[in-house]
Amino acid sequence: MAPFAEQVQLAYPTPEELQGRRWIFVPYDRFTDRTGPIAEQPASETGIVIVESTAKAHRRPYHKKKLVLLISNMRHFALEQAARGCKVIYHFSEHSHAQALLQLQRELPLPKITMMEPAERELRIDIDAAIQAGLKMKMVPDTTWLSTTEDFLNVFGAYKAGRAYVMDRFYRAQRQQTGILMDKGKPIGGKFSFDAENRKPYKGQPRIPTPPAFAPDLVTKEVIALVRETYPHHFGSIENFDSPTTQQDADAAWAFALEHLLPHFDPYEDAMRDDELQLFHSRLSGLINLGRILPAQMIADVERACTEGRIPLASAEGFIRQILGWREFMRHLHQQTDGYRLLADTVAQEEGSMPQQDPYAGATPSALSASLPLPAAYWGVKSGLHCLDTVVAQVIEEGWSHHITRLMVLSNLATLCGFSPRQLTNWFWFAYVDAYDWVVETNVLGMSTYADGGLTATKPYVSGAAYINKMSNFCDHCQYDPKRSTGEGSCPFTALYWTFLERNEAVLGNNFRLQMPYTTLRRKSPIELVQLRARADDAITHLQRLPHLKYEPLTPQSN
Template structure:
């Protein structure tokens, strides 16, 4: 589907697949387009694609009658990577529903369909409509901020307002750690404790409720049908979403992932409903089983609220306050409440600050070994010439968009086809990848201890893995995916965020899941026929990286065990690990 597509083509394409007799989205939103008086009299606000909210920020600062919004639906951005089809559907459908929701409030809506980047489209629309200076709540994604900065250099008149969707400010981060310095270690717990103290969440008389800040030790149980897993709500696509599904299915036909069965919320009312369900039915059991993995319950008691938080549909402080109140009322056990709050008030806020302070880990260059193997960024097979031109710098040597490539452990092997759905024979891996292809989502432990664990043990490229997560997951944006994958998941940052690599052999996966019971490999065998590759890969990972990791105090026990292994066993472990890596790399990647 390569070739040129102009803006008129995009408008036509968006009207396909709608319910007969139902006006298209373009027809509906055109009724709220501004006239000359609107242009002059209203305050004009650009809404980034990750900040669909009127509950905080510039949209709350004046009446609807005094407000105009500009929303850009950019095919160039959607074609930047082979984003999961369901990621594009949830993003575009929420964008369109948000536009209609604002129109219903009396806001004037200038909705732009453009084959250009967001910044380029805004330059054009401001000139065409003689729009005054735009206000924009600072976007979360660095990539969009850079695009807008380039547009401002090219004449766009725009000022930025503080992003108040977050639960903390940059000053809160620097108060704990100071300004970024190479070689410094950033342990999240310090930030989390400060955030709890500042917000008063789960605090009483200046001390943590329950006598401790973390109940992580209580939240490590495998799920063995102790209690029924609630069936999460499925949101049937309305005509607007059906139109988006048809549009995405045609325009981005070769992108990653399945589009059938889309059931995520796309209206504000449905987003709120999804949260209420999670609060009442999932979070009471979240804590004990948050690290559990199952092949028959991919979601378990996880909420998927990250999808909506990262679009701005839900606000982190609202959620943590709801959870804290439920815990106080006895509706949610303290360990479950604290585990969820730590994810939002701790990890989520911490990672976005770290991403900002390190310029997306780019400031690590020169201080942390970098990956030097040449490979190109994964791009959309459907990309048009105009979409390629929109980010022309992405093919130059001085590419401001290029992702950071730290690789403290020297990992650089190409990411294999199993991440695209080719069956590896590893039941855990095949199950999780199949879920990602179908849903664009899996919970944080399968991300960390299956997908990233395998990449880490084998030495697959941290950058390629990061880019894969970025386009494959519906909740992935640069500010969250880069520090999580390059830091926590792969230790590519050399320990900036993690005190040790998060790796394991088969024993952990067997203990925390039912995967191994349905696998052809035996988790209790480390070598020989039928042995699980995770175990041999684990020991050879430690051996391969002992110059870097052997002095780590948290790895003393496994290194002591490694030193005691006979030479013959080590040779067998190496042979099994090499065989496993060769097997994984032997498959040809399928077309999207």
């Protein structure tokens, strides 16, 4: 097989085709022909423009497997569209996507381009700047989403500082509006959420099926070689890449998850294991966020399987809540708050300082005044905490871990210790294959660390060792005892938990969901409090002293 560049060149348009077709820009996260402008006319009347930008890839040290997943899907999508009869302009550029489009439009020349409204804020500001410089672009709604801005505003109204945004309100409204898992205006099963039923630890049964692996073809092997050579200092491992990179393989991965994983998803959704890292999670979030698998298709498939008795209602509802609820809710909140910049600017103005001017600089809310640097353990330096080291090793290897390990191990520890929410957000952004600004900033600055002061969560999602011990087997293989909170061999999570509450009592002490733990904290003796503080300080000091690897995150660039 010829190299990719030679294959895609065969679909390059003639001058007549440049002027006679509808040209659509396909960004780096919307590889679908099943909805949107590509689906609106025959392939024989369609042309697509794709830009492979090294500037974007260098903006952060994105996980090597994220780059392989994205670029290989991008290249395969271009070839798939060429095979359908579309004409393809696939442009390799050292510049940003928007700058490359402006250059192409001027040089070819290329008529007005259509694109769906970008999901990522970063791409939106790039495109806006290019339009101001003369790019002829028509924006149309992104129909891969399940809800509109109006849907969100109908529930919450326009963004207002100090207002709390609870996902459940939005999710219920979406269920009622769409009729998904509804019967005559009532939720099937008598309630909207079965979240309380997903808290079982996994004890080895039912058996977890082996997920399919997709061996790299020649196109993907070429991308792997490119990433290895061009981005050698980026985060993570590039070895053993086996994720879907074609539409056919993405469909097969979803079919497997639907049949073999979703029936057992709900009971063990929050479980964690060091010997079964995936459990019954689909691991398809990266493909969903690339547009390879459409949320509407997934929900329809799950609802149908539930109706036919192939998936229990609780599992179907739990999965749908993640897609129809959290995913949609978080992207709306990100857009309404300008990536939390409205919140951050409010804080900055109150403190008498100027808001950040760099449009790529992330918002820095920190309601709990957390500012310690993220320690080397997040880059793979062993900490001695088996849960942390296991999850970080998985992220380095795969660029993925499921949502409870993200929330209750990685983010929990960072929040308890007072590590910088912005640094943690940046780490998630480049470490995970499914991370984009609209999902990572709201989830980490909001739900995971409470940096937004309760905009998205009614309390911080923190716990001591008891939760990790209950929901996982991590503690069975750790040097620390989860049942001891102080002294030699004690697990630091518990001491960190109590000192976190003590340290933040002025902010959290009146939180209605924290009254029980604060009552317990206030009953502790002065001697025990001193011991807890000492154990927590030792843990934080130990983590802060771990030597950093030579690798350092790159400073975001605006090119």
